Amino acid sequence: MYQPVMMTPIDFRSDNTAGAAPEILEALKKANTETAPAYGQDRWTLELQERVRELFANPHAQAFPVMSGTAANSLVLSAMCPPWGSILCHESAHILQSECNATSMFGGGASIRGLAGNGHLLTPESLQDAFKNTGWGDNHQSQPSVLSLTLPSDFGTSYTLDQISALSETAKQRGLSIHVDGARIANVLAGQKISPAQLVRSSGVSALSLGGVKNGTLSADAIVSFDPRISEQLHYRLKRAGHIASKMRFQSAQLIAYLQDDLWLRQAARANAAMARLSAGFMDMGWNVLHPCSVNMAFVQMDESFAQRLWDLGLLFHRHPTGWARFVTSFATRSEDVDEALRRASSLR
Numbered sequence: 001m002y003q004p005v006m007m008t009p010i011d012f013r014s015d016n017t018a019g020a021a022p023e024i025l026e027a028l029k030k031a032n033t034e035t036a037p038a039y040g041q042d043r044w045t046l047e048l049q050e051r052v053r054e055l056f057a058n059p060h061a062q063a064f065p066v067m068s069g070t071a072a073n074s075l076v077l078s079a080m081c082p083p084w085g086s087i088l089c090h091e092s093a094h095i096l097q098s099e100c101n102a103t104s105m106f107g108g109g110a111s112i113r114g115l116a117g118n119g120h121l122l123t124p125e126s127l128q129d130a131f132k133n134t135g136w137g138d139n140h141q142s143q144p145s146v147l148s149l150t151l152p153s154d155f156g157t158s159y160t161l162d163q164i165s166a167l168s169e170t171a172k173q174r175g176l177s178i179h180v181d182g183a184r185i186a187n188v189l190a191g192q193k194i195s196p197a198q199l200v201r202s203s204g205v206s207a208l209s210l211g212g213v214k215n216g217t218l219s220a221d222a223i224v225s226f227d228p229r230i231s232e233q234l235h236y237r238l239k240r241a242g243h244i245a246s247k248m249r250f251q252s253a254q255l256i257a258y259l260q261d262d263l264w265l266r267q268a269a270r271a272n273a274a275m276a277r278l279s280a281g282f283m284d285m286g287w288n289v290l291h292p293c294s295v296n297m298a299f300v301q302m303d304e305s306f307a308q309r310l311w312d313l314g315l316l317f318h319r320h321p322t323g324w325a326r327f328v329t330s331f332a333t334r335s336e337d338v339d340e341a342l343r344r345a346s347s348l349r
C-alpha cells in the first residue's frame, strides 16, 4: 500500500519562493556605508540611468525602480493609456487575470481587453479581429490604445523576435503603443539569446516592466520607459502611488548589480536549464506536459490524487483546481534538486 514519507521539500512552487542572489546582497551592503540624497537623487540611481541607456541602446531609456511587477505594470500602463482607452493583451495575461484591476484603478478607468490567441500568445490575426470589432471614434466604446505583450506568457510560452515585430507592426498601424510585461524577461532573452537592444528595436516598445524579484533581487523591479512623455508622467504617478522610495539607492544598487556582467541573464539561464532537465524528465516518465517549456515553467496535467502523492514525497508546486500543476525553477534551483525530484517522482510509477 502507498505510504507517504516525510522528506526534505524541493520547492517548485514559484521563482518567488527563492531568496536573493549573493551579488545582490553584496551590492546592498556596499550601498549601506554612507549617507546619500533621498528620493532617487543618489549616485546609484543616476548610474542606473546610464546603465539602462547603454544596455537598451536607447538614449531615452529611463529606469524607475518599484517594489513589484504589479506596481510596474499598472503604473506604466496608466501613463500609457487614456482613461477612455483600452489595453489589449492575451486573455491569460497577468495584468488581466492576477493584478486585481490595479491598472484600471491607476488608469482612471482604463480597461483591459483580453484576446484569444495561440498557445497563450497573441497573433496579428487576433489583433486584427479586435480592431474589426472596435467602434473607432465611437464614444460608447473604449478605444484600443496600448498593446501589452507578456514575455514570457503566464504559461511559459514565448514570442520570437519575428512574432513580436509582426504584432508591433499591426498594433502601430492602428496607433497603439507597445508595453512589455517582462516580469521574467531575462528568461526569454537568455533562452533565445536575444540582446536587450534587439528586443527594444524589434518591438518598438515604449515601456518595459523589467522583472528582478523573481530572478534574484529583493523587492526591486523597475519600469524602463523609452518615451520621455511616459517618463514625465511616471515622475508624478509613482510618487502618488507611494513608489518613490526615500532610500531608492538600495533598489538602484541592486538593479545595477543585477544588470552588471549579465548577472540577470546568467541567473535566468540557470533557471531555464534546470527546467529543461526537469521537464525532459517529466516527459520521459510519460507525464502530460501541456506547453513547450521555453523558459523556467512547466505545466503538467495531473489529477488531485497524483498531485497529493507527489506532495507527500516533498515535491512542492502550484496545484490548480482544474487539474493541472505548475512547476517553476529559479536561479537557485540546484541540479541535485532536479535529480532528486525526478528520482522521487519516478518512484510513483
Ligand SMILES: Cc1ncc(COP(=O)(O)O)c(C=O)c1O
Binding pocket: 067, 068, 069, 070, 071, 073, 094, 095, 150, 152, 153, 154, 181, 183, 184, 213
Ligand atoms: C507575468 C507576470 N507579470 C507580473 C507579475 C506581478 O509581479 P508581482 O507579484 O511582483 O506583483 C507576475 C507575478 O507573478 C507575473 O508572473
